[in-house]
Amino acid sequence: MTSATSVETVSRPPAVSMQEHINCVVDELLASFPDPAQLSVEQRHGIIARYTAVLEGNFIYWMTGAYLAIKSDEARAIIIDNLLEEVRDCHPGMLRRFALAAQSVPTDKDALAVYEDLSKVRLFVGRLSGVRIVIMMAFFEGFIQRFMAYLAKLAELQGSVEMEYTDVHGVCDIAHTQGLFRALAVEMELDLVDPAENLFEGVDLLRTLIQTIVHPVPVTRSATV
Numbered sequence: 001m002t003s004a005t006s007v008e009t010v011s012r013p014p015a016v017s018m019q020e021h022i023n024c025v026v027d028e029l030l031a032s033f034p035d036p037a038q039l040s041v042e043q044r045h046g047i048i049a050r051y052t053a054v055l056e057g058n059f060i061y062w063m064t065g066a067y068l069a070i071k072s073d074e075a076r077a078i079i080i081d082n083l084l085e086e087v088r089d090c091h092p093g094m095l096r097r098f099a100l101a102a103q104s105v106p107t108d109k110d111a112l113a114v115y116e117d118l119s120k121v122r123l124f125v126g127r128l129s130g131v132r133i134v135i136m137m138a139f140f141e142g143f144i145q146r147f148m149a150y151l152a153k154l155a156e157l158q159g160s161v162e163m164e165y166t167d168v169h170g171v172c173d174i175a176h177t178q179g180l181f182r183a184l185a186v187e188m189e190l191d192l193v194d195p196a197e198n199l200f201e202g203v204d205l206l207r208t209l210i211q212t213i214v215h216p217v218p219v220t221r222s223a224t225v
């Protein structure tokens with residue numbers, strides 16, 4: 001699929017213009033989301049459950065992929081700080097409590113709804129292309145930070161008052177995003193990416209996955225998750 005993000009890879013934009021572009025992608029995503037107050041209980045449940053199904057078991061894996069793929073000590077130090085916070089403060093547990101309190105724990109149906117798009121992101125990370133994974137994770141951190149108010153509103157409308165996950169990520173991911181763009185600039189200086197590669201492939205795949213979280217397509221096939 002050709003996308004607006006793919007086009008920009010031709011001229012190898014510097015990290016700063018990549019950040020501007022990624023901010024635009026986040027803006028467009030958020031603007032496409034439905035008003036939480038207009039959603040049914042089932043729809044709100046679904047968004048929280050699918051988000052949890054994706055983040056709970058994959059975020060640390062993806063960030064670990066970034067760590068394994070990058071080459072510079074400076075970028076590695078930034079990623080280690082991020083991973084330390086994730087593990088030390090048990091962010092997967094924080095997210096599970098958030099989903100539980102909003103009565104939106106993922107089911108097999110939620111896992112199946114994101115399975116195909118999630119698999120594509122997993123396989124992309126498995127190719128261990130450092131710069132491209134860091135671009136994807138910088139986009140993801142930037143998205144998460146700005147998505148937290150929306151996610152918190154969904155939970156609130158579900159009757160929850162458990163907001164530690166959204167409170168923490170609405171703040172800490174600002175620094176995480178800035179750190180990842182610093183890591184990106186350092187890694188790009190090493191210029192280890194094939195110019196023919198789409199630098200935004202991970203962003204494109206992850207954007208599609210996020211769209212599926214919020215606007216799921218009906219799943220009619222049988223699949224093993």
Ligand SMILES: [Fe+2]
Pocket residue numbers: 086091169
């Ligand atoms: Fe986290």
